[in-house]
Amino acid sequence: MHQVTSHTREVSTLQRDFQVLDFGLTKDFFHLRMAACGGNDEAEWVQRLRAEGAVPRLEPENCPNGWATPPADKFMVRGPEYFSTRVKIPGGEYLLKPLGFDWIKGATKIGEVLNNPNSRIRKALDDEFPSAEKPFVWAFNLQVPSKDNYSAVAYFGALQPIPEGSLMDKFVKGDDAYRNSRLKLIANIVKGPWIVRKAVGEQAICILGRAVSCKYSVGENYIEVDVDIGASMVANAIVHLAFGYITTLTVDLAFLIESQIEPELPERILGAVRFSELNPNSARPIEPPSERSPTSVQSNVSTRWWQSIGQGLNNLRSHQGAHESSSAAVSPQVNGRIHDEDKIEETKNSCHRYLLFNCNWSCPTLHFEPRKLLTSSNKPIIFSVGKIWFTL
Known part of the structure; x- marks a missing residue:
């Protein structure tokens, strides 16, 4: 053969x-x-x-x-x-x-x-x-x-x-x-x-x-x-x-x-x-x-909504050089099967990207340092900006 x-x-x-x-x-x-x-x-x-x-x-x-x-x-x-x-x-x-x-x-x-x-x-x-x-x-x-x-x-x-x-x-x-x-x-x-x-x-x-x-x-x-x-x-x-x-x-x-x-x-x-x-x-x-x-109308509504969230978060300020928190990183869990490394790479960064994608961090002086990311189908996402902690 x-x-x-x-x-x-x-x-x-x-x-x-x-x-x-x-x-x-x-x-x-x-x-x-x-x-x-x-x-x-x-x-x-x-x-x-x-x-x-x-x-x-x-x-x-x-x-x-x-x-x-x-x-x-x-x-x-x-x-x-x-x-x-x-x-x-x-x-x-x-x-x-x-x-x-x-x-x-x-x-x-x-x-x-x-x-x-x-x-x-x-x-x-x-x-x-x-x-x-x-x-x-x-x-x-x-x-x-x-x-x-x-x-x-x-x-x-x-x-x-x-x-x-x-x-x-x-x-x-x-x-x-x-x-x-x-x-x-x-x-x-x-x-x-x-x-x-x-x-x-x-x-x-x-x-x-x-x-x-x-x-x-x-x-x-x-x-x-x-x-x-x-x-x-x-x-x-x-x-x-x-x-x-x-x-x-x-x-x-x-x-x-x-x-x-x-x-x-x-x-x-x-x-x-x-x-x-x-x-x-x-x-x-x-x-x-x-x-x-x-579709255009719906898109603009979505745009305005996310802009308002981004502007609100941009009002949060923290000083450069905030102390590192000693939190252990938790690997993200996802439902469903991962078929190849393209999807693995996407999953690996999903937590970090989720935070950045959903916040309009446009302020050049903002000090953003994720401390702990935890996500699954039923658990919150926990992160911090400087010394301020947030739960989504």
């Missing part, structure tokens, strides 16, 4: 990812449109899209109030033998090419950007390919809960047609339940204050559809994921925490479709974006939609 080795699995996976799906397109189509003729330089329309956003595209090492494409090997993904060894490997070449980044705001929550004929990405594609097939675009719209309804939108284009039967193909054609169970985000705080780095962790990993609310819009030549951070109280609170330091933060975000069975390994990253030291005043205003959705 033929033995399948890890090398064979990896080669077959790469072949799967790069086979051509017949959408009436060819590789030549993408090479001609995604790159300039006669060389490896980017096409003029791609360069224009990258340059016309509210914040510029810069080099990853130095991109203040701008965006960049971080190195793929900064992200750890499931390797070819992950299910037997639990070994992760640095991410390989991205499957998608970066097209642009929008830092925008509106009178109401911004969604379905690519369905708007006035969106700059949509207009560029319509102008460049008025009668021809258009490159397939992926958009990830992070809706930041705030009174100004900020959105950070990363756009990526397919380097070549989506391989039939691949995870990308299944994701585009699948239902929302499938997408919610597969779309993974890897977040890394490259630079920022201690409290934000501690809240997020060295490299935070989550399945977006389980952590927050995602709306998927699929068109003839695009798929957009609107990530409603405000729909989750936990995510809402940590973003409020981070937003207070946004002008000092450098953040890497990678989007990928999780490999859940062995033939899908190793994982491949769709695309990634780095944004650094964003200035809220740089966000470009866009026209609001004609109607305000019930």
Whole structure:
């Protein structure tokens, strides 16, 4: 019997990812449109899209109030033998090419950007390919809960047609339940204050559809994921925490479709974006939609509620250098089975993150030192700020 080795699995996976799906397109189509003729330089329309956003595209090492494409090997993904060894490997070449980044705001929550004929990405594609097939675009719209309804939108284009039967193909054609169970985000705080780095962790990993609310819009030549951070109280609170330091933060975000069975390994990253030291005043205003959705109203109510809690807790002050309490840490207990180390890592930090996520610790002078964390299905969470103890 033929033995399948890890090398064979990896080669077959790469072949799967790069086979051509017949959408009436060819590789030549993408090479001609995604790159300039006669060389490896980017096409003029791609360069224009990258340059016309509210914040510029810069080099990853130095991109203040701008965006960049971080190195793929900064992200750890499931390797070819992950299910037997639990070994992760640095991410390989991205499957998608970066097209642009929008830092925008509106009178109401911004969604379905690519369905708007006035969106700059949509207009560029319509102008460049008025009668021809258009490159397939992926958009990830992070809706930041705030009174100004900020959105950070990363756009990526397919380097070549989506391989039939691949995870990308299944994701585009699948239902929302499938997408919610597969779309993974890897977040890394490259630079920022201690409290934000501690809240997020060295490299935070989550399945977006389980952590927050995602709306998927699929068109003839695009798929957009609107990530409603405000729909989750936990995510809402940590973003409020981070937003207070946004002008000092450098953040890497990678989007990928999780490999859940062995033939899908190793994982491949769709695309990634780095944004650094964003200035809220740089966000470009866009026209609001004609109607305000019930989800938007509910999100803003949640936002105001958590803001009020955060403001109340921010009134608590303690002096730097409070004496350490000698309390033994208790390992967090969770209901249900933990399947892999991604979930173990998430569980390990759940107590600490819960406190940070649910408190808007935006005061730079606040001295926050967890002393004892205790949580289960029926026990309180106990923690302290300085010498003041709290029970949740």
